[in-house]
Amino acid sequence: MIRRALEVSPVVVVLGARQTGKSTLVRWMPELGGRPYLTLDDLSIRAQAEADPEVLLERAPELVLDEVQRARDLLIAVKRAVDQDRPRRPGRFVLTGSANLLMIRRLGETLAGRAVYVRLWPFTQGELRGEGRTGRWGELLATPFSGWRDVITACDRVPVSWREAVLRGGFPVPALALADGEQRDVWFSGYEQTYVERDLPTLRAVENLADFRRLMQAACLRIGNLLNQTELGRDVGLSQPQVHRFLNVLEASYLALRLPAYAVNRTRRLIKAPKLYWCDPALALHLAGEAEPRGAHLENLVVLDLLAWRDTRSARAEILYWRTASGHEVDFVVETPDRLLPVEVKASRKAMPRDARNLEVFLEEYRDLAGGGLLLYSGNEVFPLTHRVLAAPWWMVL
Known part of the structure; x- marks a missing residue:
């Protein structure tokens, strides 16, 4: 780019x-x-x-x-x-x-x-492997559903634990130079201190650093969730306008990111609540005070790869999520001018046909634009989950 x-x-x-x-x-x-x-x-x-x-x-x-x-x-x-x-x-x-x-x-x-x-995003999984690339999103969009299995299995990769990938993160120093968890904790503590004590005072948008730290922790605990600013403010003792301002600061600092909802009517995308993610899952773990990664952190890993792929393209693409009033939800929707690619992420080692239910609902709704759906999981096999949904290990796609 x-x-x-x-x-x-x-x-x-x-x-x-x-x-x-x-x-x-x-x-x-x-x-x-x-x-x-x-x-x-x-x-x-x-x-x-x-x-x-x-x-x-x-x-x-x-x-x-x-x-x-x-x-x-x-x-x-x-x-x-x-x-x-x-x-x-x-x-x-x-x-x-x-x-x-x-x-x-x-x-x-x-x-x-x-x-x-x-x-510039933190390193993708492909970059950490030395391949200098993002996931295979472009190839999947350019290939009919019947050819997805060949696209994914064409690469020769060693299985990777998603928990280890989350703990490692994508910042160059902790991801490549610090193999020990304690060392990474020290690095992230320094990162947080530098951001709060050096960067924030220049913004003049944060009047109380203790309030801001509480908001950061609460936001990191909610990655992958719909963002309700009023509810978030109630949990940390802040007003909705304060929460809104602090989230804007985090987003402008490239730490937090809000993922909009997919809707055919683009105006409705501006109205629906976004989902909240972080620029690096390892940093989110540290700020939240969590010791073990959750499934939402694997989602975060996937969305970061999607966003890095989007920003390397000259042609327009958008990364969104999809949710209906009846509760059907697909984690990510890749939208290009003529194609949709729905992606569901599961941290489990086994993928079951019932895991494809929301993808099937999406594919039925947008059958003219989406030829198939992709379910990423933490197992080792690429196989058709249904006639229109392919299950694949996350580490083979990213």
Whole structure:
């Protein structure tokens, strides 16, 4: 996605949660290897960016600028430099920074029409295996249902425990460098402290950090559930407007995410309650104070892979969930302009025909758009569960 953005936009902004590897990525991408990398964590560079940002931008025709939120007028200087270019040069500036509301607001106001935004998610399971890819969602959408089994079994993979995958998470350091659970706990404690004590004060949207911590814990305990802000506020002693504001902060920081409901009428999607998930299941476990993963954490693992896949596509795709008034629910619906792919997730080691009931209801409702349904479970066999639903191990698809 970054490569495509460099070809069309003068400014490429890489956003994402803290510690997802934004700085490392832009420093080591071959396409950016010939340009200077300037980080405002360097005091001398920050001093120049604050004193005379336009001179800083004259260091080279193309620049990578990291931690741009640290110099208030730097974005204005980038805007002027882009506007003075005739014709505009694509890929002239690559910007990264710790995501926060103030930075995002300034980017939107200053670089409107001049920038493409790329979100960097924590590592997918494929990336952790060294494959540099997301799950096989694109192949499944492009293949008739009768060919799904071949698509999934074409890969040669070793079975993985979903509990171990959740405990490992996708942040580069705990996922790749820390094999011990105690070490990961220490890392996540530092992550939480840095976010609360360094990032939140800059937002000026959180007046009481103790209230915010309680809200974070309660939200992590509710991953995979429908989001009821009034009920959530009642459980933690906060008003609904406070809960709404705190959730907006978490979402703008790329920590929490709200998954909208699928409906043919797009306006209804804005009205229905979303489902709540987290940017990393291991971080959610830590913040909730839970020792053992639940089935909702496996769902979280799957939705993160789906969202990472969506954000690598140039063609539009949406990731949603489906629920009826009578209680039928499908965990995820992948929507492209001409296809629907319903996905159900079960943490059990066995898949039974009754587990496909909600998928069958969905397929009957949208038979013109959905050719089949996929049930992911924690076993080892790929097999047809019904005539229209295929059961597959989650680790073979992700």
